[in-house]
Amino acid sequence: MTAKYQEIKELIIEQVDQGQFSAHQRLPSERLLAESFGTTRVTLREALSSLEAEGRLYREVRRGWFISPLPVVYDPNSRLGYEKVIESQNRSLSTLLIKAKLELANTKACRALGLKAFTKVIAIHRVHTIDNRPVVYAINYITSELFPGLLKRDLSHSLIDLYKEQYNIEGVTQNYSIYASNIDHDMANPLHTKQGTQALVIEKTNFSEGNCAFEFSIDYWRHDAIRIESYII
Amino acid sequence: MTAKYQEIKELIIEQVDQGQFSAHQRLPSERLLAESFGTTRVTLREALSSLEAEGRLYREVRRGWFISPLPVVYDPNSRLGYEKVIESQNRSLSTLLIKAKLELANTKACRALGLKAFTKVIAIHRVHTIDNRPVVYAINYITSELFPGLLKRDLSHSLIDLYKEQYNIEGVTQNYSIYASNIDHDMANPLHTKQGTQALVIEKTNFSEGNCAFEFSIDYWRHDAIRIESYII
């Protein structure tokens, strides 16, 4: 723990814990911080990156470093969509549609949905923003036959509600997979981050009654924004 | 994607995918790589760190950079211990006992186990090594009254088996929590890594029949070594 960047980390943590900074607040510029810690930007950034990896700080690309708020708690075993989960934790949510179109299912989607190669599926790309910070890049692959006209509907709200209310289809079981990965080029901009930022990925397959897979989703979360918790009964 | 370190990443990925390197194999030294890519160590390390964050490479502290093997797949909803899960995936496992003693339960353990403050619990720290690579630092907190003499037993094998065979106690339900964090000072050495390395943390509470919490565990996984998958029926 004698490394300089470790000492800087502790100093920053101390200041945050003392309440000098509050969630979502921007830190002083790198040059200022480096000077005040008596070091160079390279070493300062080593400390900041490490705090980012710990989920204590996050960065908005080219905008600066910010204090991470508490993560949203999510239970993959629950049948609730993010909308209800996030609202129940008194956080604000807005959803931005990136793109939605019919396309050839990729390997993963084919396998999850039990489709033959070259089958077309509805692909919806969206970004969810919590408390004014974009934190999830969500991709939904949906079997097209069951959902005629889906692409013409308002896709900026809960898809689960849409399936249920407009198509009378409700997920009754699901599989999921969780792993650590990172943000790729296409997702970086809408998440205000840069390629390579740590992400927690949640993949889910939704089955309707009759054990028919109708939706496969991949959600890329900024890793400090979510915590998985499940209470099995 | 014009950044130099991004190009280097792609070159390395290419070589790995072409089979130039196999799992657990060590890359050439940083100085050699930097020279062969026509750059400095700083930029080269930027590329390597990014590949580490993606789970494609891992490092052994002061020993070098290695190719990540496929992750172990783990289902937190299953009642199996790591031992059986890992063996079923044809990976070798060995367990090293770091320390085991009776100690005051910390806040987390108290809450999970429903204990009053200042209650003593059995705390067991172990490191699990998969295919000769240490990848999990596991801490188990166990209520002491139910397990007399536990500290004198062989703690280098499955605790679940021990509970069942020696104390006739079997977990029937559990809660769990999963989040991204990183490796702290004390865990760094036994994991052959350095403080700050990304980790995926799995916390679990085990309940016996009668809904009595008897074990709380926190497992710090090197993030590239595990993938959570669950199939709910």
Place this chain on the structure above:
DNA sequence: GAGTGGTCTAGACCACGGA
């Protein structure tokens, strides 16, 4: 003891954000 990775310095230029 040679070579390694871990850390650090003191600069530099660029593209983008925000006023």
Place this chain on the structure above:
DNA sequence: CCGTGGTCTAGACCACTCA
């Protein structure tokens, strides 16, 4: 337009690993 973060250079010293 100025200041920012993103990237990069060309060195350096140290503690450790391994032959």
